[in-house]
Amino acid sequence: MRRNSMITSIVGGAAALAILGSGVANATPRPDPTPAYYALCGTVYSGAALVDNYHGGGGASVGIPNTATRVSGVTVVATASSTFLGTSMSMSTVSDANGEFCLQGDYTWLLTVGATTGKVVLTTPGVTSAQQHPGPTGINSTQLNAHTLAGGGATGFNLVVS
CATH class of the missing domain: 1.20.5 (Single alpha-helices involved in coiled-coils or other helix-helix interfaces)
Structure with missing residues (x-):
């Protein structure tokens, strides 16, 4: 007994x-997606304010707010341009079941963004994008480098949609 x-x-x-x-x-909170080399990743979500929880310098992101609702099926377009190089290119992907997206670039894409006047602008065609990190003017090379992990990709570029 x-x-x-x-x-x-x-x-x-x-x-x-x-x-x-x-x-x-x-x-x-679920951490930001882990990017492949030359990739730019983030999460599409709603119901919470946009926050930049990325600590940079190889530190881990604490992810999106735990009150956020992840939004799948959103088309995310990244347009990289440099007036210095006179180049512009676009690529797109769709956020997955977890609201995560990764846009896979290449060396040319990296050179365009890394140029003196290079930037990447994220858009969500057909969906109201209320806020994006770091803002509507685009991601410059300094911001990209601050979010780059040891593996060579960048993460934490989140989009809040309404």
Whole structure:
């Protein structure tokens, strides 16, 4: 009899820890997507203010606010341009089931953004984009570098839609 109550206590305690553990995990924001080399990534969400939680310099992002609702199926277009180089190029992708997107560039894309007057402007055709990081004027090379991880891609360029 004593053995059965001990097993019941152990199983009950483990179940309580599992429930507590999942509650903590749900309260923690999901981190920004991990980019591939030359990629620019972010998350499309609604229901929360735009925040830049990226710590840069190889530090981890704490992700989007835990009150945000991730929005899937949003087309995200990145237009990279440089008046100094006289170049412009666009690429697009669709946010996935988690609201995450990654736009995969190449070396030419990097040179365009990295030029003296280079920038990337993110747009969401057909969807009202209330706010974007770092703002509607675009992402310049300094901002891109601040969000670049050791793997060579940048993340944390989030979009809030309404």
